[in-house]
Structures are given as C-alpha cells and as structure tokens.
Amino acid sequence: MQAEAQHPKAEQYRTARLSRDARFDGLFFVGVFSTGIYCRPICPAVPAKEANVRYFDDALSAAQAGLRPCLRCRPDSAPGSNPWLGKQTSLNRAMSLIDAGVLCGPQAIPMTGLAERLGISERYLRQLFHDSLGTSPKQYALYQQLMFAKQLLHQTKMPITQVAFAAGFNSVRRFNEIFRQQLQLTPSEIRKATGQPSLPVQGLTLKLAYRPPYDWQHLRSFFAQRAVPEMEWLDEQSYGRSFVLGAAKGYFCAVHSEQEACFHVTIHLAEADSLSQLKGIISHIRRILDLDADMLTIGEKLQALGQALPQVSPGLRLPGVWSPFEAACRAILGQQVSVTQAIKLLGQLVADHGETISLNEKTVRLFPTPEALVDASLDGLKMPGIRKEAIRALAAFVMANPEAEIDDWLQIKGIGPWTLDYVRLRGLSLPDVLLVGDLVVKQQLLSNLTYQQPSEQPLELAACDGEAVEEKDHKAAKKRAQTQYQALSQAVLRQVAPWGSYLTLQLWNQQ
Numbered sequence: 001m002q003a004e005a006q007h008p009k010a011e012q013y014r015t016a017r018l019s020r021d022a023r024f025d026g027l028f029f030v031g032v033f034s035t036g037i038y039c040r041p042i043c044p045a046v047p048a049k050e051a052n053v054r055y056f057d058d059a060l061s062a063a064q065a066g067l068r069p070c071l072r073c074r075p076d077s078a079p080g081s082n083p084w085l086g087k088q089t090s091l092n093r094a095m096s097l098i099d100a101g102v103l104c105g106p107q108a109i110p111m112t113g114l115a116e117r118l119g120i121s122e123r124y125l126r127q128l129f130h131d132s133l134g135t136s137p138k139q140y141a142l143y144q145q146l147m148f149a150k151q152l153l154h155q156t157k158m159p160i161t162q163v164a165f166a167a168g169f170n171s172v173r174r175f176n177e178i179f180r181q182q183l184q185l186t187p188s189e190i191r192k193a194t195g196q197p198s199l200p201v202q203g204l205t206l207k208l209a210y211r212p213p214y215d216w217q218h219l220r221s222f223f224a225q226r227a228v229p230e231m232e233w234l235d236e237q238s239y240g241r242s243f244v245l246g247a248a249k250g251y252f253c254a255v256h257s258e259q260e261a262c263f264h265v266t267i268h269l270a271e272a273d274s275l276s277q278l279k280g281i282i283s284h285i286r287r288i289l290d291l292d293a294d295m296l297t298i299g300e301k302l303q304a305l306g307q308a309l310p311q312v313s314p315g316l317r318l319p320g321v322w323s324p325f326e327a328a329c330r331a332i333l334g335q336q337v338s339v340t341q342a343i344k345l346l347g348q349l350v351a352d353h354g355e356t357i358s359l360n361e362k363t364v365r366l367f368p369t370p371e372a373l374v375d376a377s378l379d380g381l382k383m384p385g386i387r388k389e390a391i392r393a394l395a396a397f398v399m400a401n402p403e404a405e406i407d408d409w410l411q412i413k414g415i416g417p418w419t420l421d422y423v424r425l426r427g428l429s430l431p432d433v434l435l436v437g438d439l440v441v442k443q444q445l446l447s448n449l450t451y452q453q454p455s456e457q458p459l460e461l462a463a464c465d466g467e468a469v470e471e472k473d474h475k476a477a478k479k480r481a482q483t484q485y486q487a488l489s490q491a492v493l494r495q496v497a498p499w500g501s502y503l504t505l506q507l508w509n510q511q
Helices: 010-018 059-064 089-099 111-118 122-133 137-155 160-166 172-183 187-194 216-225 272-288 295-303 324-333 339-353 385-400 406-411 417-427 439-448 474-496 500-509
Strands: 029-032 037-039 053-056 204-209 232-235 238-245 248-257 262-269 356-359 362-365
Touching (some): 010 053, 029 059, 053 059, 089 111, 089 122, 089 272, 204 272, 248 356, 324 339, 324 385, 324 406, 324 417, 439 500
Antiparallel strands (some): 204 262
C-alpha cells in the first residue's frame, strides 16, 4: 500500500493530528500506510511520518484503501460527522436512517423501502452514495454495523453472539466472516485484546465521544427546566430519561466527562430481546445530546453575522427529545403558556397515560404512545379543549400513518408552522431551523439585525404587534411589518445556512 495524492486540507489536518486536537476528532481519519492502519487525529500513538500518511474524510474510505482500524484510538468510537450536510438532503436523510439501523436486523427494510421513504428512486439513491461516498448504501450500512460491533466488543462485556445480533447480523457465522474480511481482524481477537471476559448483558455502558467545545451547563439547564418527573432526571453531571423504540423499552443515564470529551452512557433494557434495537437507541441518544455537531464550523458561520449577533456562546448544543411525536405534544401543551405551566401539563399527561416500568431497582414512566392518547379524555389537563383535541387528532394520525412526513401534520387542526418547526428542531434535531415564529427569536432578530434592501437602505421594521404604528391603515401596517420581518428572517437564514437551529439557540440564550 502506498499513500496517494494528498487531501486538500492536508496542512490543516497535519497540524491537528500532531497536536491531537480533539476539536477535529471524527472530522477526518489518518491513514498510516507504513503500518496499514487508520487512526483518529487524537490517537495516543507516536505520530507517523508525514510521508507515510494520507488523510480521509471518513472511516469507510480508509477501509476501502485497504487499511484496518487502530486498536488504540478505536475509530469506531469517534464522534460522527456529515460533510455533506446542507448539500444533499436526501443523502443526509438516508445516512441518518441507515445509521439508526433500518437496513439491518430482523426488522430491516429492503433498499426499495428506503428509497420510498426518501421519495426517490432506488437507482437515484445508489447514485447519491456512489457520487458522494464512492460506495453503495448496502456497503455503507454494513460498515456502520461492523464499527458498532467493534465498539461493543471494545467497551462492553457482551458475549460475541449478543454483539452480533445487537449490530444487526442475523447469523453469527456471517458476522465472523464479514468482520474478518472487512476489518482484517476477528471478533475474538478484539475481545482478547481488551482483556474483558464475555458476560451476560445487564446494564450496558458505552463511552460516547464528542468534539469540544461542549456547553454542558447550558444543555443541562435547558433539560432541567423542561424535565418531566419520573420520565427524566438530572444532577450536576448527568442526564437520564426513559424511552420506547419499537418493541424496546428502558432508560439511559448519560454522565458527562469534560476531561475525556465524552459521556459515559448506561442503558437498561426491559427485555434482552430488545438488543436488536440497540444501534437505534444509541443513535437517538447521540442526537438528543447533539454529540456529532462540528462546533468549529458552526461557530465560524454564526460569527459571520458580525456585530449583528452581540455574542456567540461557544458549544451550545441542540437539546433533543426522544421522538417527533413527543416533541409535537410538548409544543401543543406549550401553546400560549409559560414553560413552567407547559411542563406541569406535560407531567400530568405522562402521569395519567404513560406506562410505568421497573428496571434495576428503578421505577420510571414512559412517554405515552399514540395508542394511549387517541381515545383519552385528557380531563386531567387544565387547558382549552381545542388543544386536547389536537393531541388526540395527532395520535390518531400517527397511528394511521406511521411513515408520514411531519409536513402532513399541518392538516391536523391545532398544529401550525410553529409547531412543525419545533418538532424539526427538537424531535428531529434538524440543523437548519430558525424558529422565526417564536416570540423571543422575533424580538432578538428585530433588536439586533437589520435587513438591507438592494438599495442598501434598511427597512424600518414595525413592532410585530402593531404598536407605535403611525400609518392610518393599522392592518396594512401590520401586514407590511410582517412582510418585512419575513424578508429579514429569510435573509438571515440564508446567511447562516445550514445552521439556523444553532442561531435559534444563540438568540434564546441572549434573552
């Protein structure tokens, strides 16, 4: 094997690997052709000579170049990265679904099914992967399975058979064969290298890394203010909550370690058979804690607003919730009330209709399923009947159309654009959602930013509620102000794309 033409960012990457800069962890991988391995830029080994090094944007590309993963820095444990974000929406969605395990395990869907969920042809899906990654969707999915299995072998005491099934393989023999072919190692060799015996799985603990900076105190405060009793819990360095994913039920607790730039996450499952959902569960946890964000790139984009954004707080992460359905319920219950009152309503909803489970001497409540809410009276919720009906209607729609896009929820009375944007922001953790309908975001945008017309003359934006308008036609003035605000917000969104969600957080943080 020989190193080929260098990466266009080779000098930047060389500096990062020589300094073991954790901010670049997972953004690129270092192929060392003299030893035949590839590493994370934070690898503790003595740095290789630059002449023997080649840089790769992702682990799969390094593997396709004939390199095997380093056993010291464990590339399988690096934070995720998506350099195609904002460029190929369909590719981004496909990778997210594959990373969550839709193409593997006993409930895997065929390639045609994945293409249908994306609204594109199977041929176009394959072309997207070939053009961007140089591989097929199946090959990408297989490598993700192997990396997840390798992570479990390194970090847990799960028996190899359980590792195989948790990673989505239906046959242990097939797992061993593919593992050796792709990684040039066997599962047994990795397990021996860890020195850990294979023991039955109970509580499962994994180390989930991120790239600093990471403002844990901000995220913790956000979660604490909105935590639902018995469903979520926190202390100074940890966050935990219950979950349901398919047939899997359980809870997790994530303990923050700033020194290691990671969370130590312990997962408890109600049933051992739920191990096939483990990959999806971890994908959800990474999303909820926003562990894969590239804060350097995001910060640079937000800084481009200059003086218009008074202060950019580094490391603000998107605080996710477990599912779009839960996010929508939170949004509906939060309409026209304070955050404190909304959480009281949410807590009552969970107490009245959420299932209770006991695991590892801990009793938790699960967020209510659509089936539990579709015919519920919701009498315990002190709020207008129209909002109760919106929750029941949403539950009925999700039950009848489980694969529907959330845009289809607009046909439900009581659900509007703001609710859908909130679901995109917290339920799907999409990165480019500027919550323009939010009162705080409006106030911050109007206070700090001025939209320039082509003539370079700034628009005089009237107050959104119509106060202090001197024009005779009050309604026309309000309409003009709203039109101008829309122009302002869209101009700002274009300027910070694809990171509008992070601008929303910054504006909330400056209130």
